[in-house]
Amino acid sequence: MGGKNSGRRPNFVNKLSPKALPLGTNQTEPLILPNYSGVKKFADERGLFQGAQTLQEAYENSTTPEITTDSTRGALTLKRGSAADSNNMFEILRGDGTSAFSLTAAGYMEMLTSSNITFTIAENSSNIEFETDDGDLKFIPANGTVIVSGDVTVTDEAYGAGWNGSLEVPTKNAVYDKIETIAAPDLGNWTFTDSELSHDATVAADAVIVNDDQDKDILIKVNDGGVETTAIQVHGDKGVISMPAQCYVKATRSTDLTISHNTSTTVTAYDSETDDGGNFNTTTGVFTAPEAGKYLVISEVRWLNLTANKRYYTTCGGARSEFYMPTTTSFSTIRSSAVLEMSASGTASVVVTQLTGVSRDVTNVIFWIIKIA
Amino acid sequence: MKILKIKKESFEGVNDSLEITLEGYENTKPIFPKDITAEELKTKLAEWKIKQDEVNNINADRTPRDPETTEQDNDELPEQLKSLEGTEV
Numbered sequence: 001m002g003g004k005n006s007g008r009r010p011n012f013v014n015k016l017s018p019k020a021l022p023l024g025t026n027q028t029e030p031l032i033l034p035n036y037s038g039v040k041k042f043a044d045e046r047g048l049f050q051g052a053q054t055l056q057e058a059y060e061n062s063t064t065p066e067i068t069t070d071s072t073r074g075a076l077t078l079k080r081g082s083a084a085d086s087n088n089m090f091e092i093l094r095g096d097g098t099s100a101f102s103l104t105a106a107g108y109m110e111m112l113t114s115s116n117i118t119f120t121i122a123e124n125s126s127n128i129e130f131e132t133d134d135g136d137l138k139f140i141p142a143n144g145t146v147i148v149s150g151d152v153t154v155t156d157e158a159y160g161a162g163w164n165g166s167l168e169v170p171t172k173n174a175v176y177d178k179i180e181t182i183a184a185p186d187l188g189n190w191t192f193t194d195s196e197l198s199h200d201a202t203v204a205a206d207a208v209i210v211n212d213d214q215d216k217d218i219l220i221k222v223n224d225g226g227v228e229t230t231a232i233q234v235h236g237d238k239g240v241i242s243m244p245a246q247c248y249v250k251a252t253r254s255t256d257l258t259i260s261h262n263t264s265t266t267v268t269a270y271d272s273e274t275d276d277g278g279n280f281n282t283t284t285g286v287f288t289a290p291e292a293g294k295y296l297v298i299s300e301v302r303w304l305n306l307t308a309n310k311r312y313y314t315t316c317g318g319a320r321s322e323f324y325m326p327t328t329t330s331f332s333t334i335r336s337s338a339v340l341e342m343s344a345s346g347t348a349s350v351v352v353t354q355l356t357g358v359s360r361d362v363t364n365v366i367f368w369i370i371k372i373a
Numbered sequence: 374m375k376i377l378k379i380k381k382e383s384f385e386g387v388n389d390s391l392e393i394t395l396e397g398y399e400n401t402k403p404i405f406p407k408d409i410t411a412e413e414l415k416t417k418l419a420e421w422k423i424k425q426d427e428v429n430n431i432n433a434d435r436t437p438r439d440p441e442t443t444e445q446d447n448d449e450l451p452e453q454l455k456s457l458e459g460t461e462v
Contacts, residue, residue: 255435258428260421264382264392266400285400353404359428 080105211236247277249287249369256304256363259354264315267301267350267365280369286349287317287369289342294373298337299350300366306332307356316367317348333364339372374398374422381407393418401425 052058059065067076078089085106092101103109111117119128130137139146153167170178189200190207199207211218211234218234222245233242251270259265270282280287289295299316306312306325312334314321319338340348350367354360378394382404389407395418403421405414 256432257435258431260401260403260425260428262404263421263425264402264404268400359424 245277247279247290247369247371248274249276249280249367250274251280251282251285251367253285253365254363256361257365258359258361259352260359261357262353262355264351264353267352267362267367270365270367280367284349285367286347287367289344289346289348289371291371292342292344292346293371295340295342295348296337296368296370296372297340297348298335298366298368300333300335300364301350301352301362302331302333302364303354304331304361304363306330306360307358310354310356312355312360313353315351315353317342317369374418376418395422398422398425401428 052061069076080087080089083105086104086108088102089105090101090103091099094100099110099112101109101111121128152169154169156167187197189203189205191198191200209218214237216236218232218236219230220232221228222231223229224245229245231243231245233244234240235242251273253267253270255269255271257265257267266285268283268285270280270285273280273282277290279290287297295317297317297319299314301314303312303323303325306329308326308328310325312323312325314323314334314336316336316338317340319336319340321334321336323332323334325332340346342348348369350365352362352365375396376393377396377399380392380394382390382392390404391407391409392402392404393414394402403418403425405417409417
């Protein structure tokens with residue numbers, strides 16, 4: 001141990017296992033220590049120590065920088081030490097020092113790339129699988145769409161006897177085509193275009209709508225201010241047609257009304273009414289047609305204290321009726337009627353006139369209006 | 374009193390007459406002969422207005438008449454039957 005090179009002996013020599021040196025195993029053989037050159041040559045030949053102090057040095061000293069595991073030592077492990085689980089355990093940096101890939105001790109993996117991330121399965125019959133123990137598997141492209149070139153299948157349940165068992169997610173075009181198919185069923189001689197159902201004019205057969213159940217009616221309904229209302233009802237048993245939304249008015253004035261001589265006077269201030277549709281103003285006595293069409297108007301006026309040989313007139317919606325009283329009498333009722341062809345917002349009222357030379361009273365005026373066509 | 378409208382009317386006995394619509398009297402319209410002069414019309418309308426205002430006052434004071442009572446009006450009954458009213462039979 002007192003050789004001239006003992007002062008230059010590097011520290012690593014002290015760390016060498018005695019078993020690594022060619023010493024006598026029984027301690028009885030002479031102890032001949034090699035000099036430094038001999039030890040270094042011995043270590044270099046066996047690759048025992050390359051002199052690397054950093055991973056970078058180990059990399060640079062490696063002809064093929066790889067680590068081969070074996071069954072005894074098992075996996076190559078990176079174990080978190082004093083850092084937190086949220087800290088990166090593995091990181092790939094770009095040339096400019098920014099992170100391209102990182103993996104934390106908690107298992108959070110992050111890839112920051114401006115190019116595509118490609119997972120390629122080179123072997124047949126192998127899958128790329130993403131699994132979650134608890135939670136959804138989400139694809140959240142911040143700006144774009146998830147594009148799948150192959151089929152996407154999902155678990156599903158049969159939705160009808162015609163289901164072919166396919167679990168493929170349909171495209172928008174497939175859904176559209178299906179809707180188009182459903183929307184245009186075979187209607188025989190009928191065609192349905194937009195909002196119109198038409199019967200082929202070249203076909204000799206009549207256009208027929210049949211209700212085979214006598215206990216069911218045929219209804220045509222409308223939306224009246226948000227309320228669904230039956231406009232036409234064909235009763236299944238008798239074929240009777242009801243039009244409950246058709247306007248109908250019965251207004252009554254039971255109060256006496258004095259009519260001046262030779263003065264056309266509109267009967268106003270009706271005191272009771274039935275007004276289906278709300279088209280009659282009881283105060284003014286005026287009916288306003290909601291729609292153009294033909295209206296049956298009927299008025300009934302009771303004249304009081306009629307003078308003989310005088311004329312009395314009732315104008316009902318513009319149609320005038322004349323009544324001639326040959327004798328003096330206490331009262332007489334005049335009923336007049338007409339079918340008026342009215343325009344929308346056209347008006348009708350009961351107007352009475354008398355030519356007795358003095359004032360006369362009317363009472364119990366009744367005014368009916370029914371839209372008939 | 375403003376004349377709102379003059380409309381040609383035709384009543385038997387008062388042929389080719391004029392129906393006048395006056396402001397404030399839209400529901401009661403006087404009828405005059407077609408050949409009436411303007412001065413005569415003004416005079417007649419003034420007279421008509423006075424009478425019509427009386428009629429309107431009467432109508433304003435009306436109380437509803439019971440229709441059933443009217444239906445049972447026996448004014449047309451012969452006098453000998455009407456005289457039975459209030460007598461014991």
